[in-house]
Amino acid sequence: MNAIEALVGEFARLPGIGRKTAQRLTYHLLRGSRDDARRLARAVDRVAAEVRVCGACANLSDMDPCEVCRSPRRDPALLCVVEEASDIPAIENSGNFGGLYHVLGGRLSPLDGVGPEDLNIRALFRRLGDSVREVIIATNASVEGEATATYLQRLLSSAADVRVTRLARGLPVGGDLEYADGVTIAEAFAGRRDM
Numbered sequence: 001m002n003a004i005e006a007l008v009g010e011f012a013r014l015p016g017i018g019r020k021t022a023q024r025l026t027y028h029l030l031r032g033s034r035d036d037a038r039r040l041a042r043a044v045d046r047v048a049a050e051v052r053v054c055g056a057c058a059n060l061s062d063m064d065p066c067e068v069c070r071s072p073r074r075d076p077a078l079l080c081v082v083e084e085a086s087d088i089p090a091i092e093n094s095g096n097f098g099g100l101y102h103v104l105g106g107r108l109s110p111l112d113g114v115g116p117e118d119l120n121i122r123a124l125f126r127r128l129g130d131s132v133r134e135v136i137i138a139t140n141a142s143v144e145g146e147a148t149a150t151y152l153q154r155l156l157s158s159a160a161d162v163r164v165t166r167l168a169r170g171l172p173v174g175g176d177l178e179y180a181d182g183v184t185i186a187e188a189f190a191g192r193r194d195m
Helices: 003-012 019-031 034-050 085-094 121-127 143-159 182-190
Strands: 075-082 099-103 134-137 163-166
Touching: 003 019, 019 034, 075 085, 075 121, 085 099, 085 182, 099 121, 121 143, 134 143, 143 163
Parallel strands: 075 099, 075 134, 134 163
Antiparallel strands: none
16 A cells, blocks of 8 residues: 555544545645644654543543643532543633533443443542532433433432532534534533433
8 A cells, every 4th residue: 555545544544534535635735845744743643642541530631630630720519521532622612611520431322332331430439529519411412422411310319419410402412512612512501400
């Protein structure tokens, strides 16, 4: 396989990138300067070498604990539970949440073989202590996200003395947090409800 086909193949492995888009990206890099291609390669190498999972919340960062967990301005009494680390920037960009996060690392999906033991749920319960007064469940508005939210609500209600809320339906059903705009996320936070 030649170098061009190898790069097309690697781009095509990325989520949401089909073969035609992978070819466009490859040829875009080839038309640009070699410095642009090298800068991209260095950025990918750096991410692979330096980014790790935060030991506190499971966010992705080049620091442990991550920037959010180490910030003294964050309210440790509010804990927002998200499916993936990629959901955090969308919430942060809304500017309406000043608490901490907990990343589940997925969502319940029995058809895909993902059960509660595959998610970062035990670590969530370890984080619940005297300081956490509210857990905001911010899973996606999909069938799997709703099942995950309901499962967590039942566990948290029976095991912890904490308020459990869910983001309001300002988010489109079937949409992902990482693609929602700041206003939509802000309204979802403002309209959150007890579970």
